[in-house]
Amino acid sequence: MKVLLVEDDQFHASWMEEMLADALPEVSEIFHAQNGAEAEREARLLSIQAVVMDLRMATRNGIEAARTLWQERPETRILFWSNYADEAYLRGITAIVPEDSAYGYVLKTAPRDRLKLALRAVLIEGQIMVDREIHRLQRRQATPWATLDDSEFAVLLDLAIGLQDKRIAERRGMSLRTVQNRLLALYDKLGVDAEETEPLNKRVRALNRALVTRILNIEALEAAQRDFDQWSATRR
Missing domain, CATH: 3.40.50.2300 (Response regulator)
Structure with missing residues (x-):
């Protein structure tokens, strides 16, 4: 062998x-x-x-x-x-x-x-x-409620590479309302809404929390960008 x-x-x-x-x-x-x-x-x-x-x-x-x-x-x-x-x-x-x-x-x-x-x-x-x-x-790194399902994780990846809601909906075959609901679930599970009273950009804060808790890392971001580039090329 x-x-x-x-x-x-x-x-x-x-x-x-x-x-x-x-x-x-x-x-x-x-x-x-x-x-x-x-x-x-x-x-x-x-x-x-x-x-x-x-x-x-x-x-x-x-x-x-x-x-x-x-x-x-x-x-x-x-x-x-x-x-x-x-x-x-x-x-x-x-x-x-x-x-x-x-x-x-x-x-x-x-x-x-x-x-x-x-x-x-x-x-x-x-x-x-x-x-x-x-x-x-x-389990130690994440909050108890922060388990993302597959569709939420897919939206998080698209958010992390800078896509707007309409582009995420197009790529994932979701309605705009569904994407927005997934974002609300992300904010909730990542604890964004429960943080300090200082006004924050929720999209950026969600990405910060995902990186800190290791739900995302640099390799996942690089792979997400490559996958998006390949998808985008087929749309041209």
């Missing part, structure tokens, strides 16, 4: 290689890529179907690389391994994973036993496994 390790930090890469050798005696070869772009080339060249993927890398992040890998080989099993428990990452992963594909998401701070369990569950047994610590940290 061949495994591709995608990690730009040499210390973490060396440690994960040791973990792979210890947890998965089935592994015959471990290949290393420094970033998402290298991962795509290596996976294509070597027909890799088992991947351990860092999420935050300078050259093409893990979600963008995973999107390409799954488009080319939907059966690829990917364990995402990260320092970050951002909700934006988990939403980004679940939005691109093919039906019936195996994936996992575990923190780099996870105990050895938990990491070994995740490696076997995802790469060998083909299961879906998201570390409970990720969900716990997300």
Whole structure:
């Protein structure tokens, strides 16, 4: 069995290689890529179907690389391994994973036993496994009522890249009234209306709250802009 390790930090890469050798005696070869772009080339060249993927890398992040890998080989099993428990990452992963594909998401701070369990569950047994610590940290970062549904999150992404209500409605196939209702729900769930009495721009404040609570991050914003550019190009 061949495994591709995608990690730009040499210390973490060396440690994960040791973990792979210890947890998965089935592994015959471990290949290393420094970033998402290298991962795509290596996976294509070597027909890799088992991947351990860092999420935050300078050259093409893990979600963008995973999107390409799954488009080319939907059966690829990917364990995402990260320092970050951002909700934006988990939403980004679940939005691109093919039906019936195996994936996992575990923190780099996870105990050895938990990491070994995740490696076997995802790469060998083909299961879906998201570390409970990720969900716990997300609940701590967000307010109790701040769970956004998919349509609210889509409107938040469009808001974040600067779209006006009419453009959001056109893109998402919603009525203008529906978009405005989604915005009101966003303000409520993000606590915008409950804040200090100083007059604020609610759209900007909602974006601020989404970034502070890690519902959004820079990778999610970059992906949203790319998706909008592609959609806009088809409208011309």
